[in-house]
Amino acid sequence: MKIVRDLLLVCITCILVSLSSEAAEWAQFRGADGSGISTEKDLPVSWSSENGILWAADLPGQANSSPVITKKRVDLTTQLQDGSLVVISLDRETGKVIWQVKLGAGKLDAKGPANLYSHRHNAATPTAVADEGHTWAFFGSGHLACISAKTGDVVWQRDLVKDYGAYNITFGMGSSPRLWNDLLIVSCMTKGASYVVALDKSSGKQVWKHDRRYPAKDDGPDAYSTPALIKAGGKEQLVVVGSDHVNGYDPASGKVLWYSDGLAIDSPYGRVIASAIGSNGTIVATSANPGGGGLGHVLAVKAGKGNVSESGFAWKHAKTTPDCSTPIVLGDRVFMVTDNGIASCLKLNDGSVVWTKRLNIGTINASLVAGDGKIYVQGIDGKCAVVAADDNGEIISVNEVDGTFYATPAISDGVIYLRAYERIYAIKP
Numbered sequence: 001m002k003i004v005r006d007l008l009l010v011c012i013t014c015i016l017v018s019l020s021s022e023a024a025e026w027a028q029f030r031g032a033d034g035s036g037i038s039t040e041k042d043l044p045v046s047w048s049s050e051n052g053i054l055w056a057a058d059l060p061g062q063a064n065s066s067p068v069i070t071k072k073r074v075d076l077t078t079q080l081q082d083g084s085l086v087v088i089s090l091d092r093e094t095g096k097v098i099w100q101v102k103l104g105a106g107k108l109d110a111k112g113p114a115n116l117y118s119h120r121h122n123a124a125t126p127t128a129v130a131d132e133g134h135t136w137a138f139f140g141s142g143h144l145a146c147i148s149a150k151t152g153d154v155v156w157q158r159d160l161v162k163d164y165g166a167y168n169i170t171f172g173m174g175s176s177p178r179l180w181n182d183l184l185i186v187s188c189m190t191k192g193a194s195y196v197v198a199l200d201k202s203s204g205k206q207v208w209k210h211d212r213r214y215p216a217k218d219d220g221p222d223a224y225s226t227p228a229l230i231k232a233g234g235k236e237q238l239v240v241v242g243s244d245h246v247n248g249y250d251p252a253s254g255k256v257l258w259y260s261d262g263l264a265i266d267s268p269y270g271r272v273i274a275s276a277i278g279s280n281g282t283i284v285a286t287s288a289n290p291g292g293g294g295l296g297h298v299l300a301v302k303a304g305k306g307n308v309s310e311s312g313f314a315w316k317h318a319k320t321t322p323d324c325s326t327p328i329v330l331g332d333r334v335f336m337v338t339d340n341g342i343a344s345c346l347k348l349n350d351g352s353v354v355w356t357k358r359l360n361i362g363t364i365n366a367s368l369v370a371g372d373g374k375i376y377v378q379g380i381d382g383k384c385a386v387v388a389a390d391d392n393g394e395i396i397s398v399n400e401v402d403g404t405f406y407a408t409p410a411i412s413d414g415v416i417y418l419r420a421y422e423r424i425y426a427i428k429p
Helices: 002-023 160-164
Strands: 053-058 073-079 084-091 097-105 134-138 143-148 154-159 178-180 183-189 194-200 206-211 228-232 235-242 245-249 256-260 277-279 282-287 297-302 313-317 328-330 333-337 342-347 353-358 369-371 374-378 383-388 395-400 410-412 415-420 423-427
Touching: 073 134, 073 423, 084 134, 084 143, 097 143, 097 154, 154 160, 160 183, 160 194, 178 228, 178 235, 183 235, 228 277, 235 282, 245 282, 277 328, 328 369, 369 410
Parallel strands: none
Antiparallel strands: 053 423, 073 084, 084 097, 134 143, 143 154, 178 183, 183 194, 194 206, 228 235, 235 245, 245 256, 277 282, 282 297, 297 313, 328 333, 333 342, 342 353, 369 374, 374 383, 383 395, 410 415, 415 423
8 A cells, every 4th residue: 555655656746847847947938838827926026127026137138029938948049230140048046147049140031121120120030949958049030940958069950041941921931849748849921931841959950841922912922920739639730811811730740631711801001910718729820910009810710621711700800909929828818909009808619808998018029928827918119918817807917127129028037037138027926
């Protein structure tokens, strides 16, 4: 009997250690699957430049990539004034630099007017991916590299523009990679090169590639979204949104499982920035309508097989919709925010509105993250609203630190990491 109890204790301990390790990491854009949800408790509610700061660190250059967190590191990318592409690894306990690597130089190939993007977007907009042994950094110039977390040495690197074709996208490449098992997956959706590719994370060699081209006009083929991993039919699917369509892939093979239209915007400037989200086989995708008064589309479809544009259609919401910010699905509710700060809660099953309110924190481009029954909404000017993730949506607090914030926050081991242009804050209760 004692042996059984001892074995049971060992199993429980292993499970708790595993859960603790999982909770302690946020090593990709909006977490491991892209949902933006942390399962942790006792997350920060109030802070300022003088209070609630575990540490803060100045960063070289300027960028809007989000920090990614492993057990001992905080990794991020930046671009220096001379165009250098740089990856930085910080000690997660102190914010001190562990290593810093320069990966050559490159610029954002953007066809649109520079005044519409240069103040908020450069080649270091895509967020890196990390694990305990490596960091994978991708830049809007097409540079992709794997770096040893122990030494800071470059293990392998590729130029995806050289390998797969030039980007032709109005405001330049901004999609972040997604790591799934041993595959590093990159989506590219432009008027030029357009594909989803999976590379072996250890060697950088191509495992599968699927050209992605759906009917779309004007700026419709352009997308700045990041692939997400969403469970449907009991299995993880890689869900990609862009070119007026959303679709699911088998992440192991790249096989297209299903697709849906319904995201086209009646505007020459309509495009996709937000990533897909979902729960229990319902996928929610957003298309943006810049200058359209927040009248883009939020579309919900049921994952299935083949063309589900009609068979899988669940609902469409076309009022006070996000432009840049990816929403959150918590349980049977969808939470989202417009760029001008109007937050909404919808029912996942039918898209009906539960509540809508103005947050009064200025302009918002960062995607939503959530945990401990709270949603964190980071404004550009440094104000962050903490909102109750329920059917009332009480604004619990509004906090402010110095800086310009386009990057999406990260949550790890009870700490919220906020990245400004040239500075990063670790917030802890």
